[in-house]
Amino acid sequence: MDVKNDVVVCTPLEFESLEEMVASMEKAKAEGADVVELCMASMAAPYLSHQVVDQLLERKTLPAIVSFRLKSSRTLSKGGCYDTCLKVLKRALELDVEFVEMDYEVACEVNMAEYLHNRSNTRIIVSNYVNDGRPSVEKLVDIIACMQATGADVIKLDLCVDYITDLAPIFTVLTHCQVPLIAMAVGNSGLISQLLGPKFGGFLVYGSLGGKPVPGLPSLVSLRQVYKLEYTNVDTKVFGLVSNPVAHSKGPILYNPTFRHMGYNGIYVPMLVDDIEEFFETYSGSDFAGFSVGIPHKEAAIRCCDEVHPIAKSIGAVNTIVRRPMDGKLIGYNTDCEAAISAIEDALTDRKVSSKGVPNSTSSLISGRTFVLIGAGGAGRALAFGAKYKGARIVIFNRDYKRAKALADEVSGEALLYEALEMFRPETGAILANASAIGMEPNSHQSPVSKEALRAYDLVFDVVYTPRNTQLLKEAAEVGVTTVSGVEMFVRQALGQFRLFTGGSAPEDLMRKLVMEQF
Ligand SMILES: O=C1C[C@@](O)(C(=O)O)C[C@@H](O)[C@@H]1O
Numbered sequence: 100m101d102v103k104n105d106v107v108v109c110t111p112l113e114f115e116s117l118e119e120m121v122a123s124m125e126k127a128k129a130e131g132a133d134v135v136e137l138c139m140a141s142m143a144a145p146y147l148s149h150q151v152v153d154q155l156l157e158r159k160t161l162p163a164i165v166s167f168r169l170k171s172s173r174t175l176s177k178g179g180c181y182d183t184c185l186k187v188l189k190r191a192l193e194l195d196v197e198f199v200e201m202d203y204e205v206a207c208e209v210n211m212a213e214y215l216h217n218r219s220n221t222r223i224i225v226s227n228y229v230n231d232g233r234p235s236v237e238k239l240v241d242i243i244a245c246m247q248a249t250g251a252d253v254i255k256l257d258l259c260v261d262y263i264t265d266l267a268p269i270f271t272v273l274t275h276c277q278v279p280l281i282a283m284a285v286g287n288s289g290l291i292s293q294l295l296g297p298k299f300g301g302f303l304v305y306g307s308l309g310g311k312p313v314p315g316l317p318s319l320v321s322l323r324q325v326y327k328l329e330y331t332n333v334d335t336k337v338f339g340l341v342s343n344p345v346a347h348s349k350g351p352i353l354y355n356p357t358f359r360h361m362g363y364n365g366i367y368v369p370m371l372v373d374d375i376e377e378f379f380e381t382y383s384g385s386d387f388a389g390f391s392v393g394i395p396h397k398e399a400a401i402r403c404c405d406e407v408h409p410i411a412k413s414i415g416a417v418n419t420i421v422r423r424p425m426d427g428k429l430i431g432y433n434t435d436c437e438a439a440i441s442a443i444e445d446a447l448t449d450r451k452v453s454s455k456g457v458p459n460s461t462s463s464l465i466s467g468r469t470f471v472l473i474g475a476g477g478a479g480r481a482l483a484f485g486a487k488y489k490g491a492r493i494v495i496f497n498r499d500y501k502r503a504k505a506l507a508d509e510v511s512g513e514a515l516l517y518e519a520l521e522m523f524r525p526e527t528g529a530i531l532a533n534a535s536a537i538g539m540e541p542n543s544h545q546s547p548v549s550k551e552a553l554r555a556y557d558l559v560f561d562v563v564y565t566p567r568n569t570q571l572l573k574e575a576a577e578v579g580v581t582t583v584s585g586v587e588m589f590v591r592q593a594l595g596q597f598r599l600f601t602g603g604s605a606p607e608d609l610m611r612k613l614v615m616e617q618f
Contacts, residue, residue: 165191166200225251289315342393397477404431434595466490474535
């Protein structure tokens with residue numbers, strides 16, 4: 100795990116002027132790029148001259164790829180574009196730049212033998228845009244073979260994927276390809292093509308420059324500071340959060356440094372998943388070792404497991420899935436329930452409130468209280484069953500009343516119409532728990548209930564942890580109600596999850612610190 104691989108991180112620079120290109124090269128270096136791709140087709144027509152290529156390469160501070168993608172030029176006509184492309188690439192070759200990148204169609208038309216003959220150290224990348232949903236392994240192998248026949252030193256596949264499952268053939272091809280291969284999948288579902296690239300043998304990893312996010316590309320800073328791909332190798336176990344949305348999660352900043360701290364060879368990545376069953380059918384290999392399960396998949400994930408822990412089974416939702424090394428079976432757990440309930444109990448204990456009807460010190464401080472729950476999805480189920488087990492009386496509000504009623508029946512509670520939430524006034528000592536996504540970034544100004552209604556509660560808890568201090572919690576604190584943040588639940592569920600993922604202990608102080616630093 101200490102041995103670093105030689106992963107090369109590249110950032111594509113698309114700017115119109117020479118000045119911007121030069122300034123962004125400096126920025127790329129500062130953010131940790133090893134190589135910059137000078138996307139010449141993005142430059143305005145007046146800059147597409149010999150002189151500008153000369154100046155760019157003279158002033159560069161990192162190894163560079165000079166590329167010219169015919170389709171990217173906004174300023175040149177088709178014919179003019181082709182001629183300019185050849186001129187720019189030839190000049191870059193004469194100047195002995197590290198890499199020249201040309202489209203496959205260009206590589207087929209030019210006299211490649213001449214290009215190859217005239218270069219001294221430059222390596223030639225031939226790239227091809229593949230845009231047909233989910234290409235099969237066979238199709239990709241054929242495309243690569245044709246591209247290789249051009250004499251390319253490096254092959255680059257630019258892919259446009261709709262779903263994370265579309266990436267699976269790319270990983271297979273990366274693993275088996277004999278030529279240096281770059282796979283770049285654009286679009287939000289493409290992210291893991293970069294993050295797992297080095298594990299599967301990709302030649303380059305692309306990252307985006309700060310302030311210029313590109314869908315599907317991790318930022319340079321996250322590659323260097325969070326994922327540290329230089330420590331991944333073929334044996335690295337892949338863990339990830341299966342969720343939609345997924346970008347809000349603090350999982351990557353928590354797990355990746357913790358894996359390294361513990362000397363565990365693992366990487367944790369966001370996995371934007373739409374169809375969870377298809378996801379688990381597709382990523383069924385032993386490399387994919389464990390998963391956090393987020394919204395909206397916690398209930399459906401049960402169906403994907405071969406075995407489910409009894410607590411998760413009774414809750415009817417899992418937030419953790421581990422692939423058992425022995426037989427590859429998927430085992431589901433729920434670490435949300437214990438995390439949320441213990442966070443609420445500890446807050447009540449800290450406040451030294453003796454709740455209504457608490458018989459003695461061994462019983463839970465939740466016992467005997469009314470537990471008002473908003474949301475009847477996966478997280479809501481964990482809270483409902485946890486609170487019920489601790490002896491609370493459960494009242495459930497959910498936009499879809501039928502779901503509220505079904506869950507209420509399972510925990511011998513009561514379901515009320517969502518519209519009644521605002522006017523609902525529980526008896527003294529009640530706990531309000533939001534298990535819906537209301538108030539989550541980017542909708543952080545929203546709250547499920549008004550400040551006025553919050554006065555009726557003794558404690559308010561929110562599963563939403565981005566932002567840490569949700570509108571609901573802010574307003575509860577303003578009217579003097581005790582609050583418990585979803586951050587506390589997030590940390591606790593992750594501690595349980597980390598133990599299940601690694602089979603070892605979880606460094607609580609470090610994990611808390613990593614999460615708290617983010618807020
Ligand atoms: O609900 C959550 C939060 C989470 O989805 C996240 O990282 O945001 C991770 C899940 O394990 C957990 O149950």
